[in-house]
Amino acid sequence: MNAAPVVVVESLEDRVVIRLNRPEARNAVNQAMVSMLHQVCAELEELPRVALIIGEGTTFAAGADIGELRARGHLDALSGINSAIFDRIRRLPMPTIGLLDGYALGGGAELAYACDFRIGTPRTRIGNPEPGLGIIAAAGAVWRLGELVGEPFAKEILLAGRVLKADEAREVRLLNDIVDPGELEAAGHALADRIVGQSALAVRLSKSLFHAPRGAHPLIDDIAQAVLFETEDKRTRMTAFLDRSTKD
Structure with a gap:
């Protein structure tokens, strides 16, 4: 039996829904997921459309895959496995909307930071616990988060391990909105409707x-x-x- 794809893509005329599909691993970002995201980005660069990124189940992405991270060495770090794909997502021609239910930690948070918009639910939690694992948030957070929320608050997250609750994230505009979990995808499509109504x-x-x-x-x-x-x-x-x- 073939394993389910780790990224499921629903391609529509004016938008694409990108579903992270490793619920058994809380949608941890692994190499297979990165490879599939590159494929989706290539399609969106060729045919620009709004992209909605959501996690399957009750977690957006609980981080990068720790098992893979533990096995990586300095050459893997220098190749920028995660930083390259998150930067590519940020540079997509049309806006991206991150739909964050549950945990968006580590690499999951960095994926969210790369989006143009972020909508959460009351159970959303955002943070970068990488220093607690002996590494840094090297896939964009150490520089992008300061641009999003300002230096003092970003340092609390990056250096002191602060994990933001949904209302705290909205207060600093890291979340554009908070909706009930059952309304999350609909809220993303409503925002996409507003975008595609523009030129x-x-x-x-x-x-x-x-x-x-x-x-x-x-x-x-x-x-x-x-x-x-x-x-x-x-x-x-x-x-x-x-x-x-x-x-x-």
Whole structure:
């Protein structure tokens, strides 16, 4: 009997649902999962769509697979197994939405940090306990978390092992929203609906500009706007807006 895939992908016209599927291991991120996520990213880079990432069962991802981590050596660390895939997810053309039920710890938290949006449930717990295992949060948290929540709070998580409850995470805007577990996926689709209702090219360019080096602005903003000014989508949307305003 073939084993179930560790990542299950539901591909729709305007979005993709990516389901981490190792519930027996609390969706711990292992090499097989990383490989499959690379395949999904390749598809989303070729055909950009909104991505929703959710864990099967009652856990988003309880961390990286400790059994695999224990066996890895310095060359594995230098190859950036997890950091490369999380950075690739962050750089996807269209927004990503992390749907966090239960634990999002270690590598699971770093995967969540790589998403553009994060929605949790009352039982969501987020943190980076890596130093307690003799390693660091090297797949993005040591630099990305400070950008998300500020230096003092990030250091509590990274250096003192603080694990955030859902309401604490929302208070520092690490979670955009908290919903009941049974409503989590629907909340993700509702947010995706809002995104896909915008101009797809404008969303893509806005995301790229948001993450661009500060020194590149405002020139790249002007170039992006010049591209958008010449699109039929811009003319159609603005004409519709003016028509509605006239009727009102």
